[in-house]
Amino acid sequence: MVEILNIFIMLMLVITALAMVSSRHLFVTVMLSGIFSLLIAASFLLLDAADVALTEAAVGAGISTVLFLGALALMDVEETTRGVRRIRMVSLIVVAVTTIFIVHATFYMPAFGDINAPIHQHVAPWYIQHVPIHMDIPNIVTGILGSYRGYDTLGEVFVVFTAGIGVLSILGDPIKNRQHRPAHNRGLRHYLIPRLVGRMLIPFIILFGLYVQFHGEYSPGGGFQAGALVAAAIILYALLEGEDKALQVIPMRVLYIMMASGALLYGGVGVAALLMGGNFLDYSVLASTPVAGQQWGILLIEMGVGLTVTGVLITIFHAFAARSNL
Amino acid sequence: MNLIEHLPVLQVILPLLSAPFCILMRGHMLAWAIAVVASGAAFAVSLSAASIVADGATLTYAVGGWAAPYGIALEVDAFSALMTMIISGASLLALIAGMASIRQQLPEEKQSLFFAAWLLAMAGLLGISVAADAFNIFVFMEISSLASYVIIAAGPHRKALGAVFKYLAMGTIGATFYLIGVGLIYLMTGTLNLDDIALRVANVSDPHPVLLAAGFITIGLALKAAVFPLHVWMPAAYNYAPHVVSAFIAACATKVSLYVLFRFDFTVFQPNLSGHEFQFGHFMMPLALIGILFGAIVAALAKDLKRLLAWSSVSQIGYIVLGASMTSEAGMTSAIIHMFNHALAKGGGFLIAMGAALYYTTTRFSNLAGLGKEHPWLSGAFVVIGCSLIGVPGTAGFISKWMLVNAALEQGGLGIFIIAVVVFSSLLAVIYVWKVVELFYFEPRPEGASSNAVVVKTPEKLLFMMVVMLVAAANVWFGIFPGEPLALASQAASMLTGGAL
Numbered sequence: 044m045v046e047i048l049n050i051f052i053m054l055m056l057v058i059t060a061l062a063m064v065s066s067r068h069l070f071v072t073v074m075l076s077g078i079f080s081l082l083i084a085a086s087f088l089l090l091d092a093a094d095v096a097l098t099e100a101a102v103g104a105g106i107s108t109v110l111f112l113g114a115l116a117l118m119d120v121e122e123t124t125r126g127v128r129r130i131r132m133v134s135l136i137v138v139a140v141t142t143i144f145i146v147h148a149t150f151y152m153p154a155f156g157d158i159n160a161p162i163h164q165h166v167a168p169w170y171i172q173h174v175p176i177h178m179d180i181p182n183i184v185t186g187i188l189g190s191y192r193g194y195d196t197l198g199e200v201f202v203v204f205t206a207g208i209g210v211l212s213i214l215g216d217p218i219k220n221r222q223h224r225p226a227h228n229r230g231l232r233h234y235l236i237p238r239l240v241g242r243m244l245i246p247f248i249i250l251f252g253l254y255v256q257f258h259g260e261y262s263p264g265g266g267f268q269a270g271a272l273v274a275a276a277i278i279l280y281a282l283l284e285g286e287d288k289a290l291q292v293i294p295m296r297v298l299y300i301m302m303a304s305g306a307l308l309y310g311g312v313g314v315a316a317l318l319m320g321g322n323f324l325d326y327s328v329l330a331s332t333p334v335a336g337q338q339w340g341i342l343l344i345e346m347g348v349g350l351t352v353t354g355v356l357i358t359i360f361h362a363f364a365a366r367s368n369l
Numbered sequence: 370m371n372l373i374e375h376l377p378v379l380q381v382i383l384p385l386l387s388a389p390f391c392i393l394m395r396g397h398m399l400a401w402a403i404a405v406v407a408s409g410a411a412f413a414v415s416l417s418a419a420s421i422v423a424d425g426a427t428l429t430y431a432v433g434g435w436a437a438p439y440g441i442a443l444e445v446d447a448f449s450a451l452m453t454m455i456i457s458g459a460s461l462l463a464l465i466a467g468m469a470s471i472r473q474q475l476p477e478e479k480q481s482l483f484f485a486a487w488l489l490a491m492a493g494l495l496g497i498s499v500a501a502d503a504f505n506i507f508v509f510m511e512i513s514s515l516a517s518y519v520i521i522a523a524g525p526h527r528k529a530l531g532a533v534f535k536y537l538a539m540g541t542i543g544a545t546f547y548l549i550g551v552g553l554i555y556l557m558t559g560t561l562n563l564d565d566i567a568l569r570v571a572n573v574s575d576p577h578p579v580l581l582a583a584g585f586i587t588i589g590l591a592l593k594a595a596v597f598p599l600h601v602w603m604p605a606a607y608n609y610a611p612h613v614v615s616a617f618i619a620a621c622a623t624k625v626s627l628y629v630l631f632r633f634d635f636t637v638f639q640p641n642l643s644g645h646e647f648q649f650g651h652f653m654m655p656l657a658l659i660g661i662l663f664g665a666i667v668a669a670l671a672k673d674l675k676r677l678l679a680w681s682s683v684s685q686i687g688y689i690v691l692g693a694s695m696t697s698e699a700g701m702t703s704a705i706i707h708m709f710n711h712a713l714a715k716g717g718g719f720l721i722a723m724g725a726a727l728y729y730t731t732t733r734f735s736n737l738a739g740l741g742k743e744h745p746w747l748s749g750a751f752v753v754i755g756c757s758l759i760g761v762p763g764t765a766g767f768i769s770k771w772m773l774v775n776a777a778l779e780q781g782g783l784g785i786f787i788i789a790v791v792v793f794s795s796l797l798a799v800i801y802v803w804k805v806v807e808l809f810y811f812e813p814r815p816e817g818a819s820s821n822a823v824v825v826k827t828p829e830k831l832l833f834m835m836v837v838m839l840v841a842a843a844n845v846w847f848g849i850f851p852g853e854p855l856a857l858a859s860q861a862a863s864m865l866t867g868g869a870l
Contacts, residue, residue, distance in 0.1 A: 144581055144584065145549075145581070147577070147581075148553070148577050148578045148580075148581040150577075151574075151575040151577035151578055152556060152557075152575075152578055153556070153557075153574070160556075160559075161556070161557060161558050161559035161560075161569070161573075162555065162556060162559045163559070164559055165438070165558070165559030165560050165569070166438055166439055166559060166560060167559070169439055170439070173439075190433055190435070191433065191435050191439055191440050192440070192441055192504075193432070193433050194432040194433065194441045194505065195441060195504060195505055195508050198496065198505070198508035198509055198511070198512060199508060199511075201385060201388075201489065201492075201512050202508070202511045202512055202515060204388070204389065204489075205486065205489050205512055205515040205516050205519070206515060208392065208482050208485050208486050208489070208516075208519060209486065209515060209516075209518065209519040211482055212479060212482040212483065212486060212519050212522070212523055213519070213522055213530075216478070299392055299393065300393065302389070302392070303389035303390070303392055303393050304389070306386075306388075306389045307386065307389045307390075310382060310385065310386040311386075313382065314382070314386070317375060317378075321434055322375070322378070322430065322431060322432060322433060322434045323375065323378040323382065323430075323432055323433070324432055324433040325433050325434035326433070327434060
């Protein structure tokens, strides 16, 4: 049954990808990319990678679609094809050759789900064996991402932070760019039903976000997914009530502080471990026992991740929205 | 807490964690000061690490206290120490020299974001240099690339956005190719730590996917390193970036990608894939030779100082790749020492372009004539740095050419051909450097040429001239006393090729 579902999803992915490439209408492409993300999230779920699936659904299908739409509001929705024809042949050849190489190599890879494949034999069993001993938490993925490879996760938080800085630097401060429009014309304020239904949803989205944030050690989730969910709630509020209302709730200055303090909280936990005699990001020294230290460390860094991700996503949305007429 | 023990991680987190403070600062001067202090601290760390590893020692660090391959390891050896010195040194000098230029090109309210992105770019490059983990390299590659796009696009040039978009598209393809390669390797070995991969790749069930991984990683990194013919993003990005960014990025960014490429290929693939040295050498050498000539020819035709320097980089990157493509210890030494010497010469060249733009608004040749009379020190420094680009004896550039020719002589008949190309391209370099010298000294200042776009304050001017003179002097100093960098380079080369031969 799972195989059939897998094949079905893979087929749909290929079809969606082809449709995205061939579509000349950017709005259609954006919608298709949302569908693509949702499909691939389903595929991750079938592979038992629930954490990744949750991230992909929240960020790929949710937030990025909204941001793409925000960008589309600033430009033409029709793709220009001027001067593309000549390049198209070259790119087709490059893509074809690359595909042939990849397909060729797949014949020599370990079979799908093979228990003896190197990825199941080397570090993975060690993680499965040691997460309960070192951290005493049920979600192994959180243990790997938060502690064993916590330095990579710190890097990813800084990638998100850099993205926020980049958008602000290129598009400019949302406050300065804001278009002045009469109050009754903002958001969906005069559409009663979407507004009422939307407002009812917001607290539940935030509650679910907080659950995902603080339950990440026990079930799929963590700072990245929670940040995306909370940001989605605020963006929904901005869409319903108008962007300026959302900026009153969380002003730009607060967003700056959120972006910076999340990254600094994560780094600060690492530095605290350094000062208390451990290596950078060695949470074991943070509390009386190593296991408690690990749990505290993971809890704190996940809060840092959540803060930065929420701050950056809302900031990026405002930067786009201020330039268009949302 | 023993600081020496923590040097590898301090190298990265000092600039990385300083970046968020920059955006919290209201005053742009404060953000500049943070960036300078963080660069200076990183430079000091890299110097002390270099003094420890110069004799062949390796500093290793287990982040989080988890030993590799389960946790992420950092490693500083002679090669990484040389890279971290180039990166943090270039950042420090460019920031100090660039005060006036930044004021000229960037609006005040954008500067704190700019300095934050600058620090992130530097921290990303430093993170790549000390990483001993294939995926960790990718993470820091993302930070450094994203942040470089931001600082390149920050300038007043509208064309910078187009140039950055091209860079972003190609850089993303490069990074994705690298990631596909790493994924294939993880699939076949089950590990991400570079040393562990090198151990386990010898015993994989089938070499085909590993070979494909080698291809993806080589092409991906060559794209990011602007190796001919994958250089198309580079000249425009360097040309339209703010002047201070050109000086920083041109000195170190592409070299870090080459560093990863060499490290990966020489320690992972060459010892474990039979015949891979031959494949690597014969794939890279023709590209390097064509790149050397093509870059120099286009540079000789350029009509703008920054464009000229950017195209000269295409040629100079060719020299680095050429040295490595000989897959011998002597060749690798010449490649690594040229990374250092070219950073000195090209960073210096862009600093002078920055100075010219400060006095005369643009770097177009039509606007630069007669600079020699009005600013003799600046043009004098250009002559010294130009000589280093050409490889005149007594300058740093000569040392790398000399090592390259020596390495080529080991190659027999092919070596003669290589030397012929190197000599010919050096003549082309004489042409493009002479063009600028002639412009500076032998052409009168045109009537009505624009000048003094911005009021340069005396302390800014003093700092700028001090840095330019320092870099020019370094080009001569390391041409006469190449001791320390050469020791690091030959140490690094013997480590890299030790496994392969």
